[in-house]
Amino acid sequence: MPTIRRLSAMEILDSRGRPTVACECELASGAVAAASVPSGASTGAAEALELRDGDPKRYRGLGCRKAVGHVNGPIAAALAGKAFETQAALDERLIALDGTPTKSRLGANAVLAVSIAFARASAAERGVPLYQHFADMLGLPLATLPRLTVNLFSGGKHAGGQVEIQDVLIVPASAKTIDEGLATIFAVYYAAADLTSKKYGVRSLKADEGGLAPPFPNVEAAFDDAVAAIKAAGFEPGRDVAIALDVASSHFFRDGRYHLGGAALDSAGMIERVGSWVKRYPIVSVEDGLSEDDWSNWPPLRRSLAGKALTLGDDFLCTNPARITRAIDAKAADALLLKVNQIGTLTEAAKACRLARAAGWRVTVSARSGETEDNWLADLAVGWGGDQIKIGSIAQSERLAKYNRLLAIEAQAKLPVVAWPG
Ligand code: PGA
Ligand code: ZN
Numbered sequence: 001m002p003t004i005r006r007l008s009a010m011e012i013l014d015s016r017g018r019p020t021v022a023c024e025c026e027l028a029s030g031a032v033a034a035a036s037v038p039s040g041a042s043t044g045a046a047e048a049l050e051l052r053d054g055d056p057k058r059y060r061g062l063g064c065r066k067a068v069g070h071v072n073g074p075i076a077a078a079l080a081g082k083a084f085e086t087q088a089a090l091d092e093r094l095i096a097l098d099g100t101p102t103k104s105r106l107g108a109n110a111v112l113a114v115s116i117a118f119a120r121a122s123a124a125e126r127g128v129p130l131y132q133h134f135a136d137m138l139g140l141p142l143a144t145l146p147r148l149t150v151n152l153f154s155g156g157k158h159a160g161g162q163v164e165i166q167d168v169l170i171v172p173a174s175a176k177t178i179d180e181g182l183a184t185i186f187a188v189y190y191a192a193a194d195l196t197s198k199k200y201g202v203r204s205l206k207a208d209e210g211g212l213a214p215p216f217p218n219v220e221a222a223f224d225d226a227v228a229a230i231k232a233a234g235f236e237p238g239r240d241v242a243i244a245l246d247v248a249s250s251h252f253f254r255d256g257r258y259h260l261g262g263a264a265l266d267s268a269g270m271i272e273r274v275g276s277w278v279k280r281y282p283i284v285s286v287e288d289g290l291s292e293d294d295w296s297n298w299p300p301l302r303r304s305l306a307g308k309a310l311t312l313g314d315d316f317l318c319t320n321p322a323r324i325t326r327a328i329d330a331k332a333a334d335a336l337l338l339k340v341n342q343i344g345t346l347t348e349a350a351k352a353c354r355l356a357r358a359a360g361w362r363v364t365v366s367a368r369s370g371e372t373e374d375n376w377l378a379d380l381a382v383g384w385g386g387d388q389i390k391i392g393s394i395a396q397s398e399r400l401a402k403y404n405r406l407l408a409i410e411a412q413a414k415l416p417v418v419a420w421p422g
Contacts, residue, residue: 002122003028003083009071009113011064014039014370015398016208019064022372023071023113025121033120035376037112037341038368041208042157042166042248044292044315046323048344051107067107075106075114087137090118091347108344115345116376130376131409134383138350144418145410146365146381146389148172148181149244149285152192152229153222154211156248158369163219164260166248167211168226169390171284173242173421178410181417182403184233185394188241192229199225208369210393218261223281238282242421246287246390247274250315253291267297275304284421285364285388287312287337298332310335310362319343319352328359335362337390340380353384362420364388371398378405387418 006026014020022036039050051070053063078097084090094114098106123133135142152170155163170188175181189212196204196214204212216222223243230241237243249258249270257264258273265273267290274289289301292315302311314337317323321343327333336356340349356363365386367377381389389406392399409415 001083001085002031002118002125004079004081004118007071007076007079007114007117009068009110011068012036012372014372015396016041016370018062018370019059020370020372021064021067021071021109021113023117025114025117027121027125029125031121031125033117033124035113035116035120036372036374037109037116038372039109039341039370040339040368042251042315042369044250044318044342046292046318046320047342048108049102049104050109050341051104064109067110070106070110071114075110079114084118087115087119087122088347091115091345094345103344108341111344112341115347116340119346120376129409129412130379131382131413134380135385137346138353138384140383140385142382142413142415143385145178145406145415146386147418147420148175148178148185149364149388149390150185150189151207151209151211151393152189152226153216154207154209154213155216155222157251158209158211159205159207159213162213163216163222164252165219165222165245166251167209167246168222169244169246170226170230171242171244171421172240173238173284174240175417177417178406182394182407184235184241187233188229188235189394191233192225195229195232196225206393206395209367210395210399220277223277227281242282242284244285244287245277245283245289246314247289248315249288250291250293253294258291267294271297271301271304274301278305278309283309285310285312285335288314288316290316292316292318295330295332298327299330302331302333306334312337312362312364314339314366317352319349321348321351321355324352324355328355328361333361335364337364337366338384338386339366339368341368350384357385362387364390366390367392367399367402373398373401375401375405378402378409382406382409382413382415387420
């Protein structure tokens with residue numbers, strides 16, 4: 001049984017140069033492993049609390065010394081020398097130590113760093129790959145690799161607000177392997193970079209997750225260029241390469257209206273607009289098509305997209321089992337975006353994943369806009385049977401660390417990629 005000998009944390013920097021938490025966990029067996037946690041920018045209001053120092057003189061208040069101190073102090077003191085038979089036992093102890101609903105006392109960043117470092121050390125102690133350990137944690141057989149969904153164009157909070165919606169993603173729909181999928185993505189990404197730099201006369205700037213961010217006049221222009229890039233790369237839109245959206249609409253929802261391209265749409269108008277996009281473009285998944293608090297309109301959104309595109313909840317669900325249960329009961333979505341740091345422990349995220357699966361939903365395992373070079377996300381997506389994985393573009397090493405890990409897992413585990421969108 002894994003017994004914790006030592007826990008230690010330090011502050012490191014994420015892909016935006018902002019502090020985050022890295023933790024090292026050593027077990028009595030001598031197994032030792034480290035893990036670091038990501039951080040979002042386009043966050044949901046119901047997310048677990050990421051503890052920041054608040055000292056404006058250091059990293060604009062974003063320092064993580066308090067969170068690090070909580071690992072090195074009270075968490076290490078409470079856990080050192082203790083044995084935990086399962087991940088759930090460790091996480092339950094962490095949740096009790098914190099004692100708040102949003103992990104605001106110790107910080108979800110502190111708690112999650114410990115949770116993942118322990119999982120990785122436990123996998124090492126068992127002598128199994130991390131993805132296998134994650135699969136065993138959920139009691140699932142290893143069956144598939146996730147389908148890639150990769151940022152092509154960005155707007156919203158991840159770019160300069162060129163367009164309101166946050167991500168136009170491409171999906172290598174006909175690729176049989178991760179390897180083939182990445183080659184497909186490369187072809188379309190660089191076709192899009194060539195096309196938009198000619199069209200707009202500027203070398204496209206890259207957003208937080210590596211998406212291209214040319215000055216599109218409107219959202220539809222971004223979709224048109226995505227389709228043109230897919231064709232220019234020699235693929236058939238919809239059949240070979242499809243489109244997915246992260247509308248992230250909570251971030252342009254003000255005073256009961258969706259402020260999109262000069263219009264102020266009500267919820268019915270927004271559902272109609274999203275429906276018109278799905279009709280006109282090969283869109284197979286729509287994330288946060290409505291705001292996180294627009295509960296009563298999510299069921300009609302899902303009904304209008306059913307059979308054409310997934311209704312995927314990110315800010316809407318926040319990987320939160322209570323919100324997911326409510327959404328399942330209301331038939332408000334049919335896919336979960338799973339971000340472990342929205343809830344703060346692996347065990348709670350596993351519960352979210354299980355609930356979604358039991359309802360017949362799809363699951364997209366997702367990175368954050370602030371990532372580190374850690375690659376546990378790839379193992380998690382494979383081990384938990386994620387249907388999709390959303391990591392960002394193929395332009396920055398914190399993203400490539402996960403893509404490269406997927407390639408390594410594919411080479412080792414020889415699993416097929418999920419058949420989606422079909
Ligand atoms: P975030 O964005 O990591 O900045 O929250 C990712 C997303 O909205 O999917
Ligand atoms: Zn999102």
